[in-house]
Amino acid sequence: MPTRKLYWQDPYRTTFTARVVQRLDGQRPGVILNRTLFYATGGGQPHDTGLLGGVRVLDVTGDDDGDIIHWLAAPLPEDADEVSGEIDWARRYDHMQQHSGQHLLSAAFQDILYRPTIGFHLSANTVTIDLPGPPPDDEAVNRVLDFVQAAIARALPITAREIPLAEALRLPLRKPPSVDGPVRVVEIQGLDWSACGGTHVRNTSEIEHLVITRMERRGDQTRVYFLAGARAYDDHLQRLRVTRELGALLTTGVDDLPAAIGRLQEQVQQSQKGLRQAQEQLIRAEAKRLIAEAPHSAGVDIVLHILEAENAKEMSRLLQALIAPPNVVALLGWTGGGRPRWAAGRSSNVPLDMLESLAEVKEAFGVQGGGSVDMIQGVAADEETLHKVLHLLQAFAFDLPDIEQ
Numbered sequence: 001m002p003t004r005k006l007y008w009q010d011p012y013r014t015t016f017t018a019r020v021v022q023r024l025d026g027q028r029p030g031v032i033l034n035r036t037l038f039y040a041t042g043g044g045q046p047h048d049t050g051l052l053g054g055v056r057v058l059d060v061t062g063d064d065d066g067d068i069i070h071w072l073a074a075p076l077p078e079d080a081d082e083v084s085g086e087i088d089w090a091r092r093y094d095h096m097q098q099h100s101g102q103h104l105l106s107a108a109f110q111d112i113l114y115r116p117t118i119g120f121h122l123s124a125n126t127v128t129i130d131l132p133g134p135p136p137d138d139e140a141v142n143r144v145l146d147f148v149q150a151a152i153a154r155a156l157p158i159t160a161r162e163i164p165l166a167e168a169l170r171l172p173l174r175k176p177p178s179v180d181g182p183v184r185v186v187e188i189q190g191l192d193w194s195a196c197g198g199t200h201v202r203n204t205s206e207i208e209h210l211v212i213t214r215m216e217r218r219g220d221q222t223r224v225y226f227l228a229g230a231r232a233y234d235d236h237l238q239r240l241r242v243t244r245e246l247g248a249l250l251t252t253g254v255d256d257l258p259a260a261i262g263r264l265q266e267q268v269q270q271s272q273k274g275l276r277q278a279q280e281q282l283i284r285a286e287a288k289r290l291i292a293e294a295p296h297s298a299g300v301d302i303v304l305h306i307l308e309a310e311n312a313k314e315m316s317r318l319l320q321a322l323i324a325p326p327n328v329v330a331l332l333g334w335t336g337g338g339r340p341r342w343a344a345g346r347s348s349n350v351p352l353d354m355l356e357s358l359a360e361v362k363e364a365f366g367v368q369g370g371g372s373v374d375m376i377q378g379v380a381a382d383e384e385t386l387h388k389v390l391h392l393l394q395a396f397a398f399d400l401p402d403i404e405q
């Protein structure tokens with residue numbers, strides 16, 4: 001005997017008693033009852049939670065025989081042949097609002113835009129339906145929402161009844177039924193007929209609100225994210241809070257927010273551009289100062305400089321500024337935190353093979369590094385090694401033949 005689904009008779013009932021038919025003693029304890037109010041996951045609607053004989057119901061699933069299995073946090077007491085159960089009503093009613101909202105929204109997309117619903121998903125955070133084709137434009141979506149809102153305002157009764165398959169096939173069902181036997185048809189009076197095993201509110205006014213929060217293109221389909229009932233209301237309050245905070249931050253009204261943010265973005269871009277230019281000027285001035293102070297040997301200025309607090313990225317920009325003019329060899333170290341880094345380079349007219357120098361420092365100090373004939377860089381194990389690397393590279397520069405001859 002399949003489990004009797006009390007939630008079909010009265011989806012508003014929250015407590016019941018039932019006889020234990022079978023206990024399942026696997027890794028997680030399960031129990032089958034002769035009847036239940038606990039909805040088993042199916043048809044896009046998640047299972048109910050609640051208490052059974054005082055034990056928490058974690059999951060509810062249906063099997064092929066029509067049995068409903070309640071998965072429990074702990075086994076039921078040994079002698080419990082009869083148990084009382086209570087479902088989590090807030091969770092169930094939320095599912096009813098979302099599911100009825102889905103039937104109404106699917107009917108609207110079908111009737112207004114001729115787009116059938118090919119998927120429905122309901123979870124704790126999101127409710128979606130999938131439609132064929134690309135996302136409809138705003139005007140079309142507004143027509144769909146107007147249809148939905150009008151149906152909510154009319155408080156159309158939502159009823160469910162089990163009828164023979166032949167009779168069901170004469171109804172304008174949105175999708176052909178997938179069962180051979182009797183079909184449970186959920187009707188939004190005069191508006192929608194769906195084969196459905198879910199739980200629904202009494203009439204469309206209990207859907208309360210329905211909003212589409214976003215649409216997402218997925219291949220040749222569109223996923224429509226929507227919220228009904230308390231979820232739509234909570235979402236509305238949250239959006240009000242966010243826009244109010246944004247309005248206060250930008251000292252503007254809600255309608256002007258997009259323009260205000262556009263202006264802000266423009267200002268940020270201008271500021272960033274100005275900042276970049278100023279930084280480049282600073283780096284060029286610093287390079288000029290370092291070259292002026294550097295020892296001069298055989299026609300070459302040999303700069304050796306350790307950067308401390310500055311950003312490590314500044315090192316390569318400073319190096320490039322240093323070797324842009326002719327007659328410079330630049331040796332830079334950075335000790336701003338973590339492993340010390342070094343970088344070295346020379347102007348294009350200076351005949352110093354940096355890769356050869358790199359090979360020498362690698363061999364002498366076992367440091368890591370890489371680069372090209374005019375610029376090399378690497379890391380050192382500690383500050384002492386860093387200084388040794390830079391001074392060896394400096395010695396190579398002092399050994400250069402006079403380029404002015």
Ligand SMILES: [Zn+2]
Nearest residue numbers: 043196197198
């Ligand atoms: Zn349904």
